[in-house]
Amino acid sequence: MSRKELRQKAKTIAKEHEYLPYMIERYLSLWGEEATMQFIEACEQPIRTSIRMNPLRAEPEKVIERLKKKGVKLEKIPWLVHGYYADFEGHSTPGAFLEHMLGYYYVQGVPSMTTVEVLDPQPEETVFDLAAAPGGKTTHIAQQMQNSGKVIAIEMDRRRIASLESNILRCGVTNAIVLRGDAKKVEKLGLKPDKILLDAPCSGEGLIPLDPTRKSSKSMADIRFCATREDELLDAAVNILAPGGTIVYSTCSIAPEENEYIVDDILKRHPELKVAPIPLEFGIPGYSEPFGVHLDESLKMAKRFLPHLHGAEGFFICKMIKEGST
């Protein structure tokens, strides 16, 4: 298909499905027409609700039993230790359950739970969560660490800090320090964390199934703006990571410009940084040649969630190790 034909086709599909043409044009280039149509169709379907059990507050087996008694249907998510698809049909919202108020579980998307599982924080480590609100990943990190060591949760947005604090308190997290400030200036803390999670603020292009307004709310310039910020945040994070440490970079965007391009750039600037394999069975490999642009081959070890392939919001997860000994 010629460039002109591709543009014309994108324009037609975009008009019919209320997307901006530039988005469809990029999907066609990345995936071809059939997968693009599958993507569009999948974005019209609701995403299954999922929850994470919180052993800091209650034994997961007992919570599962309680929820089942209340008519909640649970299905284990294969690659997640405490993750379950949860069907609350016939009930009010999952947040209104007593078990939720008690912090026994956290309502969280599957890709978000997966990022922390990939990071694999261990007890007694120092872990940074660089864009922490509303706290799903911070509380997950703390539960993996069994409330030992410390989680430094950084959030820039004053309004979002309230939800971060509230979730930390509800979930019984006692090893967190919450800081409001610019994560790009994180070196001022003078710490060398063992692990860093950067779930970067992004254009949210993967969230179309949850927010249909995203089909037409962001321009290519917005994606470029986000990409610049993501690059700066990742650079700051890599600079403070302890030698031998692990960083997980993730976004809820499906745009290669916010994902593989960012990691490719950081790998060039930081030769000590290597993409590491993710030993969990989920998603598809990251792209090493999106839009015909040749990127670092190791990006195939990153993982992607796509709505039409995984029934989840679009997501990118890349695990990297900083060479050297701790």
Add this chain to the structure above:
Amino acid sequence: MKPELLDPIEWESIIDTIDREFGQGVTKKLLGKLTPMALVEGNWRNIYLIPTSWMNLLIEEAPSGFDYHLAGKQLGVMTKDRFRLSLQILPELAQMTTKILTVSRQGAESFTYGRSILKESVVYLDFNLKRNQRVLVMDEEFHCLGIASLATDANRLSRLKSDDLVGKNLVDIGWFIRRLG
């Protein structure tokens, strides 16, 4: 918020407040090997319990450009002369105190929506507790739902009507949800 070490007089007054309400020695048990500190904003002093190994980061080498909002285990908040316990500490406190009001399933649900406790919801209340005593509100499965202040002496309970107020809701776990709208 600005991190500060706790002045011993202030800490003694917090110990006294908690112990007076929930039993002698309770605060010491809650403290364990941790150290008390405050995050200060205006008249509010949020009291946290932290490992001593965090002191360097929080007090001695507090970095510029960052504002502290939470650190470790939240014990409560001091506003002017009054100390209020944090919801976070209540499940732990529930294991250490007998100042407990147990409520029915219906009463529990109503309490988590911010309502106070009526006689008809009371399942158990220690006979010796007096009016204005702060009590932990528990459901019948021993889940801690919040704190109430007794509106009557416990020994008068049998004389109350079913819709009479027994415990005034001071804080409940529904706050976690209501706070976020």
